[in-house]
Amino acid sequence: MPSHTRQSTARKSVVLxxxxxxxxxxxxxxxxxxxxxxxxxxxxxxxxWTAAWTAxxxxxxxxFKPNWSEAGFDNHTLRQxxxxxxxxxxxxxxxxxxxxxxxxxxxxxxxxxxDGTKGAAVEKGSLRHLTFGGKRSVTxxxxxxxxxxxxxxxxxxxxxxTVTLRLTRTTGPATFHAQSFATxxxxxxxxxxxxxxxxxxxxxxxxxxxxxxxxxxxERPERDAVVLFGDSITDGFASSTDRNRRWSxxxxxxxxxxxxxxxxxxxxxxxxxVLNDSAWFGDKSATRFARDVTNLxxxxxxxxxxxxxxxxxxxxxKPTYKPAPVVSAEELINGHRKLIRAARAKGLKVxxxxxxxxxxxxxxxxxxxxxxxxxxxxxxxxxxYDAYVDFDKALADPEDPERIRxxxxxxxxxxxxxxxxxAMARAVDLGAx
Numbered sequence: 213m214p215s216h217t218r219q220s221t222a223r224k225s226v227v228l229x230x231x232x233x234x235x236x237x238x239x240x241x242x243x244x245x246x247x248x249x250x251x252x253x254x255x256x257x258x259x260x261w262t263a264a265w266t267a268x269x270x271x272x273x274x275x276f277k278p279n280w281s282e283a284g285f286d287n288h289t290l291r292q293x294x295x296x297x298x299x300x301x302x303x304x305x306x307x308x309x310x311x312x313x314x315x316x317x318x319x320x321x322x323x324x325x326x327d328g329t330k331g332a333a334v335e336k337g338s339l340r341h342l343t344f345g346g347k348r349s350v351t352x353x354x355x356x357x358x359x360x361x362x363x364x365x366x367x368x369x370x371x372x373x374t375v376t377l378r379l380t381r382t383t384g385p386a387t388f389h390a391q392s393f394a395t396x397x398x399x400x401x402x403x404x405x406x407x408x409x410x411x412x413x414x415x416x417x418x419x420x421x422x423x424x425x426x427x428x429x430x431e432r433p434e435r436d437a438v439v440l441f442g443d444s445i446t447d448g449f450a451s452s453t454d455r456n457r458r459w460s461x462x463x464x465x466x467x468x469x470x471x472x473x474x475x476x477x478x479x480x481x482x483x484x485x486v487l488n489d490s491a492w493f494g495d496k497s498a499t500r501f502a503r504d505v506t507n508l509x510x511x512x513x514x515x516x517x518x519x520x521x522x523x524x525x526x527x528x529x530k531p532t533y534k535p536a537p538v539v540s541a542e543e544l545i546n547g548h549r550k551l552i553r554a555a556r557a558k559g560l561k562v563x564x565x566x567x568x569x570x571x572x573x574x575x576x577x578x579x580x581x582x583x584x585x586x587x588x589x590x591x592x593x594x595x596x597y598d599a600y601v602d603f604d605k606a607l608a609d610p611e612d613p614e615r616i617r618x619x620x621x622x623x624x625x626x627x628x629x630x631x632x633x634x635a636m637a638r639a640v641d642l643g644a645x
Contacts (some may be wrong), residue, residue, distance in 0.1 A: 220414040243489040261304065261426040262510040263437050264296035265373070267392070267419050268475040269308040269357075269503075270494050272385035276482070279390065280398065284383040289403040291332050291376045291412055292396045292422050295456050297464040298475035299369045300427030302362040305342065307377075308423040309352040310503075311387040316352040316421065318344075319378040320404045323363050323425075326372035332373045332409030339407060340365050357423060357503075367427055369473060370464075373423055378404040387509075389419040391482045393448050393458065396420065417453060424477075426509055435559070437475040437513035438463070438645055439505045441497070441551075442517035445568060446480025450622035450629060457630040462637035470642055479504040485521045486547035488535050493521070500548050506558040513645050514555050517565035517603065519544050521627070523583045524575025538579060541586035552596060563644060564597035566604035571614030572625035581614065599644035606639035607632055 224520045272281035296303075301598035305322060309316040321342040324334035340363040344350035367373065380402075396419060397412035440446050448458030464476035481500075483493025494500060495517055505514050522544055525536035548564065566588040570576045584604075592601050607628065609617040616625060618642055620632030628636065 220540050230276055237358075239562060247354050259428050259430065259432040260510055261428050262298050262300070262433055262475055263424055263439075263477050263508040264298040264300070264303075264367070264475050264524065265294045265425040265426045266439075266479060266504070266508060267294075267389040267423060268479050268500065268603045269310040269387050269423055270390055270481060271311045271491060272388065273390065273492050275390040275418065275492075277343065278393075279388065279416050280420065281386045281388040281390070281418065284386045285379040285398075285420075285596070286382040287381050287401060289401065289411075290379060290420055290421055291374060291399070293374050293394055294327050294419075294422070294425060295370060295372050295461070295589050296367055296425055296427060296478065297369060298427050299367050299371070300429040301364075301366050302428050303365045303367055303373070304360045304362050304426050305375050305422065306357060306359050306424035306426065306601055307352055307395070307421050308357040309354055309421065310357060312352075312354045313384055314354055316354075317379075317381045318350050318352065319380040320348050321360065321378065322376045322404050323365055324374050324407075324547050325365070325367070326374045328372055330409055332374075332412035334408050338365065339405060341405070347426060352421075359426070359608065369468065373425055375425070376404050377421060378402055385627060386420050386488075389481075391444070391447055391449060392417050392419045393451050394419075394454050395454055424508070433510060435510055437477060437508065437510045437512055439508060439511050439514045440517070441479045441501070441514050442507055443480060443484040443493075443521055444482035445520070445627060446478060446517055447482045448478070448480070448633065449482055450554055450627040451623070452630055453634055455630075457633055457637040459633040460627070461554075462634045463640060466637050466640075467642060472642060474645070475510070477508065483521055483532070484518065485525075486518050486544060487522050487539060488537070490535070492532050497547065498554070501551055506560060511560060513563060515563045515565060515601070515640075515645075516548065516551055517567075519548070519587060520567050520570060520575055520584075522547075523580040524570060524573070527577035527580050528574045530574070536624075539583065541583045541590070544583065544587050545555040545590050561598050561645070564591045564600045566591050566600065566602050568603050568626075568628070569608050569614055569616050570626055571612065574624075575614050575626055599641070600642070601640050603636055603639060607635055
């Protein structure tokens with residue numbers, strides 16, 4: 213099903229002005245502990261950075277699967293694998309200590325192309341030591357984020373990248389991203405420069421401290437990164453581990469196959485809400501929107517799919533689904549309006565999405581169904597978004613439109629399976645992005 217587009221002349225002017233502002237006075241950047249950037253005089257002028265992969269930071273919590281966030285790390289080496297959706301001749305990583313109670317000391321860090329056949333192993337000859345302001349060690353203040361210097365590592369679109377962090381000191385509870393649907397590895401002692409993976413005997417399905425991988429090349433790209441913002445459906449819940457089967461992956465692959473490749477990055481958090489913070493499921497949408505969307509390098513479009521948890525948590529009594537106030541359609545719509553304004557203020561195109569069918573799930577009830585219908589009607593008819601994609605219709609069971617089509621259902625009647633995530637990507641009008 214296609215998306216539907218509406219963009220005014222004034223809107224185009226905003227985007228053009230933002231693009232001109234971005235390209236004016238370009239400079240290579242180096243790390244700064246407050247999360248900002250400063251010009252680096254010892255590197256050549258180059259094109260701006262582009263976000264090639266992201267993960268939205270979360271507070272330490274138990275999560276759905278065992279993880280290391282609450283215990284943290286002590287004399288460990290942490291190895292994490294991600295897939296980029298843009299290539300370049302240089303790369304940098306973004307590290308977050310957003311929810312740390314104390315400064316995070318990184319003794320050393322490396323980046324490499326992944327040896328996809330050998331677990332935690334990396335491709336020989338590709339390992340690069342990362343620096344931060346010219347030094348191999350760095351301390352990230354509590355509540356802050358920083359970027360590494362540029363590493364001379366060539367990456368192609370859809371390459372797997374391994375980032376390794378040496379954590380010599382006791383970290384305390386760790387800022388992390390709970391649901392990675394990818395394997396991360398841990399070893400005792402110093403293995404930051406290992407090319408083999410034998411030492412990495414522990415594993416988990418979360419990412420820790422790693423908030424992004426950015427790339428750049430010789431060309432100055434347009435602001436073309438597509439950011440997908442939302443909850444567990446955007447995050448990729450129930451997709452196949454280590455196979456990159458989220459709908460963000462499927463959309464990036466579809467764009468490339470169509471001959472219009474663009475970076476697509478994932479800013480989903482499982483359980484996230486538009487209107488309320490959650491200790492388990494992250495800060496509410498408006499609180500994290502700048503960090504996770506508008507401040508990303510080279511972001512040009514955001515697709516917003518969020519609200520099922522706002523209306524569904526009140527239908528069940530699970531302790532993790534708190535707070536769970538009963539939310540009206542107007543309250544949810546007003547929450548989305550805040551996001552639309554925030555995106556446009558930074559010159560981003562903003563695309564809305566209808567909520568997926570939720571019949572038969574633990575989020576379903578008469579109130580949630582009524583609010584979902586009213587919200588979806590607003591997305592389709594109000595014209596307040598620049599464009600929209602109709603996931604409700606694309607994934608609905610023709611025999612019972614309140615439910616996800618069985619072929620697309622992961623089994624909980626709420627989250628798509630791999631085929632369902634591919635269907636979501638097919639539902640997008642690529643010209644609307």
